[in-house]
Amino acid sequence: MNLRMLRCTGMAALLLLTACSQKTTADSAVSMPAPKSIAVEKSPAPRFTPPAEADIPSGPLGEMIRHGRDIFTDTPAHAGEFVGNSLSCSNCHLDAGRQANSAPLWAAWGMYPQYRKKNGHVNSFGERLQGCFKYSMNGKAPPLDSDVLLALETYAKWMTTGAPTGAKLPGAGYPKEGFQPPQAPDYARGETVYSKNCALCHGSDGQGQRVADHTVFPPLWGPQSFNWGAGMHQLDNAAAFIKANMPFSRGDTLSDQDAWDVAIYMNSHERPQDPRFNGSVAGTRKKYHDSPLSLYGTEVHGHVLGSPASKH
Ligand code: HEC
Numbered sequence: 001m002n003l004r005m006l007r008c009t010g011m012a013a014l015l016l017l018t019a020c021s022q023k024t025t026a027d028s029a030v031s032m033p034a035p036k037s038i039a040v041e042k043s044p045a046p047r048f049t050p051p052a053e054a055d056i057p058s059g060p061l062g063e064m065i066r067h068g069r070d071i072f073t074d075t076p077a078h079a080g081e082f083v084g085n086s087l088s089c090s091n092c093h094l095d096a097g098r099q100a101n102s103a104p105l106w107a108a109w110g111m112y113p114q115y116r117k118k119n120g121h122v123n124s125f126g127e128r129l130q131g132c133f134k135y136s137m138n139g140k141a142p143p144l145d146s147d148v149l150l151a152l153e154t155y156a157k158w159m160t161t162g163a164p165t166g167a168k169l170p171g172a173g174y175p176k177e178g179f180q181p182p183q184a185p186d187y188a189r190g191e192t193v194y195s196k197n198c199a200l201c202h203g204s205d206g207q208g209q210r211v212a213d214h215t216v217f218p219p220l221w222g223p224q225s226f227n228w229g230a231g232m233h234q235l236d237n238a239a240a241f242i243k244a245n246m247p248f249s250r251g252d253t254l255s256d257q258d259a260w261d262v263a264i265y266m267n268s269h270e271r272p273q274d275p276r277f278n279g280s281v282a283g284t285r286k287k288y289h290d291s292p293l294s295l296y297g298t299e300v301h302g303h304v305l306g307s308p309a310s311k312h
């Protein structure tokens with residue numbers, strides 16, 4: 001089955017499930033718009049519009065752009081040796097990296113090289129991509145001179161066609177600046193938000209759903225999800241992503257409190273070890289997770305998150 005057919009299968013499944021969900025969820029005027037039509041900001045700033053897929057040029061440059069797009073939207077199939085879970089880049093960077101407020105590629109490329117606190121030095125764009133492979137994809141970093149990174153870089157650069165470089169564009173990243181929970185986030189409330197708004201697609205066990213060996217609804221925790229080093233394990237990233245983008249096709253419908261509560265619920269579950277694990281969970285927490293935004297190394301229902309002996 002080719003990629004387009006797989007995506008159609010996914011969409012058909014999505015339509016069915018979304019239709020069913022109308023019975024169980026409140027206030028859902030669910031139709032199924034294409035992801036790019038979602039409005040996710042309260043007072044939308046003028047947005048950069050990236051080129052459409054039909055604008056990909058022909059010739060060798062176009063082939064490389066397409067290769068990058070394929071890696072981005074079906075990472076296990078096109079860069080499998082660097083992937084350790086069942087996610088694809090576009091599961092978190094929606095609409096093939098186009099969607100504002102889901103860390104779109106067109107807003108990222110022009111901002112590198114950039115200093116990152118996470119590793120304490122200036123990162124090239126390629127190194128930033130390597131980070132998402134190591135942590136979000138629970139895999140291995142493709143070498144900086146690899147075809148995989150070249151293709152992704154070419155795709156990202158093409159996305160920025162016509163955009164100013166060096167300026168932070170509206171819609172960049174996940175909208176977490178100043179995004180605070182009204183009350184302290186709460187696991188039990190989050191569990192309720194989850195069963196009402198998320199379980200339908202991601203499963204009550206958080207393991208998502210696969211159709212014909214292809215991830216249709218990605219897992220949110222467990223062995224096939226992002227690991228403890230990934231940006232999404234941080235509560236502010238998760239809450240902002242969820243608020244702007246989830247439930248899928250109905251971004252910006254949860255209250256701020258619900259988004260934070262469900263983020264703490266999601267990130268209170270086990271997931272693959274942080275690849276920077278230094279032999280002890282407490283030591284790894286101290287070195288890399290010393291923040292209230294990380295639950296790694298904290299105890300939830302009698303289990304210390306990140307402890308290697310735990311079952312996933
Ligand atoms: C589990 C979710 C997830 C997956 C899967 C994922 N990413 Fe990310 N990505 C993130 C998060 C979280 C950030 C940080 C966003 C922020 O700081 O606002 C990020 C940031 C980025 C950035 C920098 C964005 C910016 O504005 O500076 C790029 C580029 C990127 N990812 C590319 C990729 C690529 C390529 C893949 C696939 C190999 C991938 N990501 C897979 C969650 C994910």
Ligand code: HEC
Pocket residue numbers: 014017018087090091092094095193194197198199200201202216217218219220226232241242246247248254262263266
């Ligand atoms: C209608 C189905 C649907 C519902 C309901 C839904 N999601 Fe998703 N979710 C998706 C799909 C599909 C993707 C991947 C998007 C893509 O690839 O374009 C996704 C991606 C994600 C991701 C990033 C990828 C990953 O696996 O980490 C997170 C986190 C997430 N959803 C959390 C939630 C939360 C929390 C809720 C409830 C508030 C929710 N979703 C409700 C369909 C859904």
